[in-house]
Amino acid sequence: MASETAAEEASATGPGDAVTESRSQMLRQLVRYTVIGGSGVALDMVVFLLLHNWAGMNEQIANVLSTTLAITNNFILNALFTFERRDRLVVRFLRFYAVGLTGIVLTDLLFLVFTDALGIDANYVKAGSLPLVLALQFVLNRKWSFA
Template identity: 80%
Template sequence: MTVTTETAPTPAPPRVTGQLVRYALIGGSGVALDLVVFLLLHNLTGMNEQLANALSTTLGIANNFALNARFTFQRRDRLVVRFLRFYAVGLTGIALTNLLFLAFTDGLGIDANLVKAGSLPLVLALQFVLNRKWSFA
């Protein structure tokens, strides 16, 4: 009589978890780039926060697309279409942040730098879902 004791292998983390971790790390580099450029444009040059946000976010989007295409979603096909979709998703982030500027900076007088920094986690979560389901599907 043989007795076998089977131990269930430890399940690997779901693919989405790994993607989310990479997306967040890459997003961190884009956020840092976005925030530094925003601070420079808005604080040093006196550029309007809406325009500074659009420019700084565009740089962050381009950075994140290149890195996510390669490392997070490992997709190198249809790069132009994917970039356009990724950028469209990025525009949702610009729009959301601009709405937050209108509500909190213009409406309540909260410093634009704080609003920009506070918007980043919300924008990151929204964009991950949209990019995973549409840009890199």
């Protein structure tokens, strides 16, 4: 009975409405994902600076800890507010963390090409990499981590 009602509602709204709703939902998710990602970047930087500059921790160890904290923060917020998924949290977290690592690898590759090989300032490369990394991670997380 419930499936008949859902089917009737879907046919009454038409296929164009479903596409519009899907695009609208994806845009809302992208905005939330971007805001949450921004909070993760800020958290990552603050924790890194505290661990490395204030506590004197090795930069590689400080980076792993700060990045892991930011990825964990972003996963929790995205699970609650962006994709609204609370099932299979361990599997989803492991996938989300793997996607987070792809962003680190992509940024490092861009550093190798643009900073090391071409001499472009690392700050510009980091800033320029953010939209590319954001787009890649959004698609991967939407299709794989929170599917």
